[in-house]
Amino acid sequence: MDAFDWTLLQSFLAVAEEGSYSGAARLTRHSQPTIGRHIQQLQGQLDMVLFQRATGGYVLTEAGTALMDHALAMRLAAARISLVAEGQVEEIAGVVRITASDVMATYVLPELLGQLLRAQPGLQIELVATNSTENLMLREADIAVRMVRPTQPDLIARKMGEITLGLFAAQSYIDHAGVPTRISEFKDHILIGYDRSDLMLRAMTELSIEIRREDFTFRIDDQVAYFEAIKSGVGIGAGQVKLAETMGLVRVLPEIPIPPLPVWLTAHQELRTSARVRCVFDFLVDRLPARLG
Numbered sequence: 001m002d003a004f005d006w007t008l009l010q011s012f013l014a015v016a017e018e019g020s021y022s023g024a025a026r027l028t029r030h031s032q033p034t035i036g037r038h039i040q041q042l043q044g045q046l047d048m049v050l051f052q053r054a055t056g057g058y059v060l061t062e063a064g065t066a067l068m069d070h071a072l073a074m075r076l077a078a079a080r081i082s083l084v085a086e087g088q089v090e091e092i093a094g095v096v097r098i099t100a101s102d103v104m105a106t107y108v109l110p111e112l113l114g115q116l117l118r119a120q121p122g123l124q125i126e127l128v129a130t131n132s133t134e135n136l137m138l139r140e141a142d143i144a145v146r147m148v149r150p151t152q153p154d155l156i157a158r159k160m161g162e163i164t165l166g167l168f169a170a171q172s173y174i175d176h177a178g179v180p181t182r183i184s185e186f187k188d189h190i191l192i193g194y195d196r197s198d199l200m201l202r203a204m205t206e207l208s209i210e211i212r213r214e215d216f217t218f219r220i221d222d223q224v225a226y227f228e229a230i231k232s233g234v235g236i237g238a239g240q241v242k243l244a245e246t247m248g249l250v251r252v253l254p255e256i257p258i259p260p261l262p263v264w265l266t267a268h269q270e271l272r273t274s275a276r277v278r279c280v281f282d283f284l285v286d287r288l289p290a291r292l293g
Contacts, residue, residue: 092279
């Protein structure tokens with residue numbers, strides 16, 4: 001059997017993980033016909049049927065499942081080779097991919113990264129706004145800004161500080177509904193909470209505040225849309241103190257002790273020796289803490 005192209009296994013993994021040619025095409029940036037050709041070529045070279053049709057897409061056959069572990073091991077090995085190669089780059093030029101939470105990527109990082117690009121015109125930044133944890137080991141990102149300390153080995157993590165949280169409302173809402181002076185008055189106000197996420201309910205319970213999902217009369221999970229709802233005067237919601245103050249929001253019941261969120265800056269240790277990644281990492285270490293608090 002002739003040696004097959006690693007690209008074929010990448011397409012195989014994408015279809016296996018996404019469950020469809022269309023999802024694999026989005027993930028790999030190939031066209032759907034190209035994904036189909038890759039799968040047919042791989043099946044032909046291995047003389048195996050790797051997928052079978054299912055409702056809404058494809059599922060692995062027994063042969064495909066047996067191949068999966070080997071393909072994942074090859075992907076991890078390829079990622080490690082890429083990390084080693086990146087670690088030798090000395091020029092401050094090229095792409096650095098950063099992943100951060102929706103709020104951080106929307107309201108905090110763009111201004112900072114704009115300053116960096118003006119100082120280092122050879123750099124290109126890809127900023128991924130997501131609340132999911134991107135895998136640094138597989139090069140899904142070079143640098144991650146996270147609210148939890150990473151536990152994977154081979155990662156460098158620096159704590160940037162903590163984000164102080166509080167309850168806020170727009171002045172337009174305050175002018176209409178007034179300011180609650182005690183928690184018991186929340187029943188007379190519009191509270192903004194999460195829809196499917198129970199994060200806020202658990203946080204309130206830890207503060208010994210009795211509240212139900214139904215008590216949040218406006219519910220939304222998207223964090224940016226959540227913050228914009230506060231700004232637009234929908235009601236009272238939680239947010240970052242420093243960010244809310246810059247937007248002219250009014251703090252409500254500041255005596256409520258909401259636990260702060262830690263912020264960690266993370267990169268793979270081999271990427272730390274790459275000049276362009278080190279430049280971005282060090283810049284954020286220097287500038288990001290002042291934007292928290």
